[in-house]
Amino acid sequence: GLTIAKGAADVDGPPPYEGDVVQYAITVTNFSTDTTHTNLVIQDAIPYGTTYVQDSAAPPQASGPGPLVWTVDELAPGEACRVSREIAAALIGPRLSRRCRQAAASVDLPLPGRPA
Numbered sequence: 001g002l003t004i005a006k007g008a009a010d011v012d013g014p015p016p017y018e019g020d021v022v023q024y025a026i027t028v029t030n031f032s033t034d035t036t037h038t039n040l041v042i043q044d045a046i047p048y049g050t051t052y053v054q055d056s057a058a059p060p061q062a063s064g065p066g067p068l069v070w071t072v073d074e075l076a077p078g079e080a081c082r083v084s085r086e087i088a089a090a091l092i093g094p095r096l097s098r099r100c101r102q103a104a105a106s107v108d109l110p111l112p113g114r115p116a
Helices: 094-102
Strands: 002-011 021-030 036-046 051-052 068-075 082-090 105-108
Touching: 002 036, 021 036, 021 068, 036 082, 068 082
Parallel strands: none
Antiparallel strands: 002 021, 021 082, 036 068, 036 105, 051 082
């Protein structure tokens, strides 16, 4: 199966203040021993109160920034892929800090019979 992990780090040092840059990294790992997953779509929303730092997505995203979307052609058994991007905090306070930690990411798998 696949697992997805997302982490965030305040590039300017915690806690996040207005104007600070927060880097998100998403890692998708294929723990299967015999299944290669193809045509994966990784989506990541920009948290409210932040703005996307232009051209910070690595590798470059397929579309976005609302949400950012990356495509992974193939993820073999035991392999992992990592994508990242940066946002700039436009609001301050504990709510922003919580939003930056809780922002969700998702991975979509092609459904049987659905074009990839």
